[in-house]
Amino acid sequence: MEDLRDYLPGPADFPAVDYWEVRLEAEAQTTVKVKNGEVEAIARQEFPRGNVRVLARGGWGFSSFNRFEEVRDHVGRAVDFARSVGGGDAGVVPLASQEAELRARYDQHPDEVPLAKKLEVARSYDELLRAHAAVATAEVLYEDTVRDKVFANSEGSVIRAEEVVARGAVIATGKTDGVPETHSESYRYRAGFEAFEALGETIPVMLAELEEQLAAVDARGGTYNVVINPKIAGVFAHEAFGHTSEADHFYRDPQLSEVMRLGRTMGSEAITIVDDAMLDPKLAGFLEYDDEGVPGSRTVLLDRGILTGHLHSRTTAAHMDGELTGNARALNASFPPLVRMTTTLIEPGEATEEDLLRELGEGLLVKDSRGGSGGENFTFNARVGYLVENGKPTQPVKNFTLTGNLFTTLKNVVACSNRQEKYSTAGGCGRGDQFPLPVSFGSPHVLIKDALIGGK
Amino acid sequence: MARESYDLYERETDLLPVNFEGGTLTEIQGRVSGFATCRVVAEGKAGYHTAFGVGDEELVARATEAAAYGPELDVDLPGPAPLEAIEVYAEDLAAVPAGELVAWGRRIIDGVRDGLGRELPVTVKLTREIERFAVRNSAGVDYRHAATALDVFAQVADAQEGDIHDVFDFEYSSELAGVDPDRMVRTIVDYFERGRETASFPTGTATVLIHPFALPQFLLPLLVGMDGERIKDGTSPLGDKVGERIFSDRITVTDDPFRPGLPASAPFDGEGVVARRRPLVEEGVLRSFNHTLETAKAIGHEPTGGARRGPGGKPTGGVFNLVMEAGETPYEEILSSLDRGLFLRYMSGSGQANNLAGEFSMGVYSAFLVENGRLAKRLKNVMVAGNVYDVFQRVAAVSAERICSWVDNGGNALMPYVLLEGVPVAGS
Numbered sequence: 001m002e003d004l005r006d007y008l009p010g011p012a013d014f015p016a017v018d019y020w021e022v023r024l025e026a027e028a029q030t031t032v033k034v035k036n037g038e039v040e041a042i043a044r045q046e047f048p049r050g051n052v053r054v055l056a057r058g059g060w061g062f063s064s065f066n067r068f069e070e071v072r073d074h075v076g077r078a079v080d081f082a083r084s085v086g087g088g089d090a091g092v093v094p095l096a097s098q099e100a101e102l103r104a105r106y107d108q109h110p111d112e113v114p115l116a117k118k119l120e121v122a123r124s125y126d127e128l129l130r131a132h133a134a135v136a137t138a139e140v141l142y143e144d145t146v147r148d149k150v151f152a153n154s155e156g157s158v159i160r161a162e163e164v165v166a167r168g169a170v171i172a173t174g175k176t177d178g179v180p181e182t183h184s185e186s187y188r189y190r191a192g193f194e195a196f197e198a199l200g201e202t203i204p205v206m207l208a209e210l211e212e213q214l215a216a217v218d219a220r221g222g223t224y225n226v227v228i229n230p231k232i233a234g235v236f237a238h239e240a241f242g243h244t245s246e247a248d249h250f251y252r253d254p255q256l257s258e259v260m261r262l263g264r265t266m267g268s269e270a271i272t273i274v275d276d277a278m279l280d281p282k283l284a285g286f287l288e289y290d291d292e293g294v295p296g297s298r299t300v301l302l303d304r305g306i307l308t309g310h311l312h313s314r315t316t317a318a319h320m321d322g323e324l325t326g327n328a329r330a331l332n333a334s335f336p337p338l339v340r341m342t343t344t345l346i347e348p349g350e351a352t353e354e355d356l357l358r359e360l361g362e363g364l365l366v367k368d369s370r371g372g373s374g375g376e377n378f379t380f381n382a383r384v385g386y387l388v389e390n391g392k393p394t395q396p397v398k399n400f401t402l403t404g405n406l407f408t409t410l411k412n413v414v415a416c417s418n419r420q421e422k423y424s425t426a427g428g429c430g431r432g433d434q435f436p437l438p439v440s441f442g443s444p445h446v447l448i449k450d451a452l453i454g455g456k
Numbered sequence: 457m458a459r460e461s462y463d464l465y466e467r468e469t470d471l472l473p474v475n476f477e478g479g480t481l482t483e484i485q486g487r488v489s490g491f492a493t494c495r496v497v498a499e500g501k502a503g504y505h506t507a508f509g510v511g512d513e514e515l516v517a518r519a520t521e522a523a524a525y526g527p528e529l530d531v532d533l534p535g536p537a538p539l540e541a542i543e544v545y546a547e548d549l550a551a552v553p554a555g556e557l558v559a560w561g562r563r564i565i566d567g568v569r570d571g572l573g574r575e576l577p578v579t580v581k582l583t584r585e586i587e588r589f590a591v592r593n594s595a596g597v598d599y600r601h602a603a604t605a606l607d608v609f610a611q612v613a614d615a616q617e618g619d620i621h622d623v624f625d626f627e628y629s630s631e632l633a634g635v636d637p638d639r640m641v642r643t644i645v646d647y648f649e650r651g652r653e654t655a656s657f658p659t660g661t662a663t664v665l666i667h668p669f670a671l672p673q674f675l676l677p678l679l680v681g682m683d684g685e686r687i688k689d690g691t692s693p694l695g696d697k698v699g700e701r702i703f704s705d706r707i708t709v710t711d712d713p714f715r716p717g718l719p720a721s722a723p724f725d726g727e728g729v730v731a732r733r734r735p736l737v738e739e740g741v742l743r744s745f746n747h748t749l750e751t752a753k754a755i756g757h758e759p760t761g762g763a764r765r766g767p768g769g770k771p772t773g774g775v776f777n778l779v780m781e782a783g784e785t786p787y788e789e790i791l792s793s794l795d796r797g798l799f800l801r802y803m804s805g806s807g808q809a810n811n812l813a814g815e816f817s818m819g820v821y822s823a824f825l826v827e828n829g830r831l832a833k834r835l836k837n838v839m840v841a842g843n844v845y846d847v848f849q850r851v852a853a854v855s856a857e858r859i860c861s862w863v864d865n866g867g868n869a870l871m872p873y874v875l876l877e878g879v880p881v882a883g884s
Contacts, residue, residue: 031768036689039527043504043769044518047491060483066490066508074486081484084554090482115525137689173691179813180691221841221882222659252478253577256615264617315482334489371808376620377836379805379819401805401817403839403882407618454817454839454882 002026004150005160007068009052013075014154017082019055019092019314020075021153023291023333024048024068030110032142034122037130040139042115049333052078055092059085060315062336091318097156098293104164105281106192110144113193118142125200129172132207134214136180139171141426142196149333157293165284165438166195169426170203176214181398183210183383186426188284188438213384216396219455225363226451227356227388230421232369232380232402234441237273238344238429239374240406245275245301245309246327246339247316257320260307267305267410270349271446275299275311277326277342284424285343285440287326292337294326305410313339331434338431343424346443349416356417356447358391364453365393366402371427379403379454401454409448417445460499462516463533463593465726465765466492472584474557478577479565484554491767494519502529504769512592531749534759535595537730539723542714544603544630550586552606552632557582560637564610567641572612572648581609585719591728599728605719608635612644621834623648623822624802626669628860628868630719647801647822651834655825657883663797663852664840664879665790665826668859668871672778673806673818675709676864677844680811682736682744684751684760684773691812693845697742703844704851705740708781711762712870718777718860720868726765731776734760746773764866778869783854787873790853792829798838798881799824799831806864809841817841838883850877 004024014020027047033040051064052074061081063074110118122140129138147163169186185202189195228236243249250256277287277296287296292314299309310320313328316339328337357365365386372380380402386393420442428436468490475483493506496519503523505515561580568578585607590600611624625643627635666674686692694702713731715721723731727749735743745751747760748771763771791799803818820838824831855873862869 033770039525041502041504041770042522042526043506044522045491045506045767045769046510047506047508047767049489059481062483062485062487064485064487064489066488077486081486081554084484084558085481088480088482115522119525137691173812178693179810180693181810182812221839221880223884248477250615252480252482253613253615256577256613256620259615259617259620334487336483336485371805373804373808375804377804377819377821379808379817379839381805381808381817399810399815399817399841401809401819401839401841403805403819403837405618405837452837452839452882452884454819454841455880 004148005158007071008150008152009072009075011154013072014054014079017054017056017079019154021053021151021292022071023149023151024050025147025149025333027145027147029143029145032118032122034126034140036137037126039119051333053336054078054082055090056082057086058088058090060090064334090315092314093317093324095155095294095324098159098289099157100159100289102161102288104162105190106164108193109164110193111146121196125170125203128200128203129170134174134211135172136175137173141169143167151289151293153293159289159293163190164192166191166193167426168196168199170199170206172207172210174210174214181213183213188424188426189282190284190286191282212396213398216384216398219385219397219400219453221453221455223450224453225360225449226366227360227445227447228366229368229445230443231423232366232382233346233443233446234344234423235369235372235380237346237443238341238439238441239372239380240378241273241302241410242275242341242344243374244376244406245311247310247312247320247322248339251316251319260310262307264307265305266307266407267302268413269304270415271302271410271413272304272347273302274345274347275301275341275343276345279343283343283422283440284438287342290326290328290337291330292328294324294328296326296342299325311339311341313337329437331437335434338434340429340431340437341439343440343442345420346416346446348418348420348444351415351417353417353445356415356445357388359415360388360447361391363388376406378406399455403452403454409451412449414447414449420444460497461533461594462494462496462519463591463728464492464494464512464515465589465591467587467589470586472554474554474561474582476561476565476580478579481558481561493765493767493769495769496520496523497529498523500528501526506767506769529750531753533593533595534597534728534730536597539599539730540714542721542723544719544721546604546631549584549604549606549632552584557584564637564641567638568612568644571641571645576612576614579611583607591724591726593728597728599724601722601724603719603722604630606632606635608637608640610640610644612648619654621651623651628719629717631717634717650824650831653833654836655833656836657798657825657838657881659882661878662881663794663875663877665794665797665799666874666876667799667801668861668873669802670800671780671871671874672861672863672869673803674816674844676807677811677814677816679863681814682746684745684747686812687745688751688754693814694742700742701740702742703737703740703848706783706851706854707737707740707848708735709737710735710779710781711775711777712779713776715777715779715870718868718870720776722776725761725763727763727771729759729761729763731761746775748773775867778863778867780871782856782858782872784856785853787855787857790855790873790875791826794826794829797826798835799826814843814845816844838881840879840881842880847876847879851875852877
């Protein structure tokens with residue numbers, strides 16, 4: 001493989017700028033899709049991408065491209081853009097020079113696994129899904145990505161990283177009275193082919209869950225006390241709270257900055273939320289360095305209900321006099337970084353899951369999210385739920401959405417269970433046109449009072 | 457398809473985004489990216505390869521390698537045909553200097569602040585876009601097309617603990633003159649003033665007036681159900697419904713590739729199928745699906761056009777521009793006739809419910825309580841949920857006015873305001 005460092009411009013290429021950085025990456029991706037016993041597609045993508053980002057006279061200029069050999073033209077373009085901003089007040093928090101060569105972690109490198117083997121495993125999962133009586137259609141997705149990246153900046157940092165990312169999914173659709181219902185299991189890990197081989201173990205549980213979903217009746221809308229499971233609670237922590245903690249949403253909004261002032265009480269004592277880039281090197285949200293060359297870190301955002309941290313880029317940290325957290329991330333080198341999460345976690349509490357249900361008494365147990373959108377007013381679609389009576393789950397229900405106001409809901413958290421589960425699913429985080437960014441989640445079960453459920 | 461055949465889709469996107477944060481110009485970007493994706497059918501099997509800057513021959517060779525393991529595929533690639541003229545490339549927009557976009561941004565920020573009489577933070581993102589794409593195939597097609605677009609997003613926020621009052625507007629066009637910064641200022645100021653007080657709505661059913669921005673969010677289940685892939689695999693509830701009434705007869709929706717001003721207008725689609733104006737739902741009756749060459753052939757339908765190609769390789773069915781036929785009643789008349797109901801301008805959580813089954817379940821992002829024919833208060837903590845094939849039976853009115861809108865998963869739309877009765881609501 002060619003050494004991307006050979007293309008890097010140097011300090012002499014950037015006269016009279018305050019800060020510069022360059023990112024180059026070469027990416028190759030293989031995708032295999034099998035659906036209902038047929039191979040749907042075998043596809044391969046190979047891309048070079050790069051960008052130059054410059055801070056001059058308080059303004060940012062950015063220029064991205066596909067041809068590495070044109071990098072110096074884009075230095076000129078980015079410098080021109082930055083100067084055109086003219087008289088801005090943007091700055092960066094400086095950092096000592098970083099030098100690193102990061103190696104990918106994997107057991108079986110995807111390039112060493114023949115395509116025929118990838119196809120064979122995908123076909124076997126498709127057969128396993130279709131062997132189940134409730135399954136009308138089955139889909140299997142396999143994807144591997146091998147990436148070579150280099151980052152350099154005006155501080156003298158040079159970070160070279162090799163990444164191997166595995167992504168896969170099994171999707172089954174059944175029907176109740178002709179109405180299709182879909183369930184899926186998926187992963188995105190910093191791992192090799194071994195991740196796909198492990199996916200097969202999850203299929204029996206998923207099929208049992210699909211059966212339960214098919215048997216569920218439509219939920220009735222209204223206000224409920226709820227226990228939400230880790231798969232939806234983790235998405236809540238990310239979508240509703242995590243995005244609000246991204247400093248580039250509020251660093252130039254004095255009123256919103258006041259709402260998000262550190263030390264404020266925002267939630268009940270039962271809830272602690274953390275963003276942790278360094279938790280587990282296998283997770284999609286694991287990040288040794290962000291796209292500004294800042295080391296990843298663990299940031300406690302909400303500590304027993306009190307706001308204790310924000311997620312920062314160099315720019316937002318400079319503007320707000322905050323600490324660098326290493327959360328400036330771009331979807332790929334065609335995009336400038338935004339403040340983004342890594343692995344977002346609700347920390348476990350003391351109670352057992354049974355305790356939570358007992359305390360709930362009457363209400364709804366909500367299981368798994370199909371997705372959500374966040375901010376102050378959030379909405380998550382649940383896959384399935386159970387009506388809870390006398391602390392016991394009874395009737396399964398479906399087709400409902402959990403919605404609410406972030407600030408109210410954080411205060412309505414009653415308790416968290418003592419067992420945290422972590423997820424690194426195939427989807428990703430979207431912000432603006434940058435989707436899907438790899439992120440992970442973790443959470444215990446969470447008891448929340450007065451949640452608004454949208455149903456039929 | 458011949459024993460060995462190929463088609464290639466090539467796209468280059470050149471963006472010039474100018475970003476203001478909190479009223480301050482912070483960043484100017486130039487983003488150029490491109491790819492070429494190739495599908496080869498060799499020995500009756502398909503392979504896909506996507507890359508940048510490697511040339512047609514090399515792409516075809518690499519896709520042929522993938523085809524050795526690929527799925528069997530039977531498609532008839534279109535041959536060359538005359539193309540309709542559609543002009544969505546504006547020279548003046550393509551050449552617009554960043555400085556002019558900066559001036560537009562300042563005008564919006566100053567206008568909103570003057571209009572509200574407060575120095576609130578205003579975010580403005582203006583992006584000039586040039587998109588060029590080409591389709592070439594082994595049947596002799598060699599088409600190219602270019603479009604310009606100006607996208608302008610503006611948002612003002614008044615954040616208090618427990619209530620962030622924000623209002624956005626979005627306009628886009630293939631021409632500079634198609635976006636009006638002063639109109640955006642008036643829109644933002646007007647909605648902001650009407651939303652000073654907040655309200656919820658009791659759980660039950662309500663009459664809802666849907667703004668053109670939210671309408672495609674409600675129609676998303678229709679698009680999912682019309683997807684040729686879903687028709688082919690039998691999961692769509694619409695598979696056997698062509699010619700049947702699925703919506704109120706007041707609803708007519710068309711894929712119109714020839715709309716001036718809409719940047720997605722084009723004379724051919726991602727597979728080189730010649731674009732045509734195509735009714736999707738005509739006076740409530742389902743007329744068409746959104747096929748790729750593959751899904752159309754698989755079930756014996758004619759190609760529809762509207763297919764999209766991305767770096768992922770395999771084409772997907774879609775539309776150029778989702779256009780709903782205007783009605784006869786002026787919007788103001790529809791609004792003033794509504795004693796009590798919901799005005800839904802934009803929703804959150806679109807696309808998450810069981811769309812394939814027709815379900816929607818969305819929270820309000822920008823919405824108002826209508827009382828005595830006026831937008832009285834801003835709605836908070838309200839959801840609507842139901843089934844499109846049910847609620848679109850009860851269309852009470854369609855406005856005479858239409859506004860440029862968009863489909864959340866990509867695509868341009870031109871939509872009226874629609875009044876629906878008996879929509880299930882959850883609130884407090």
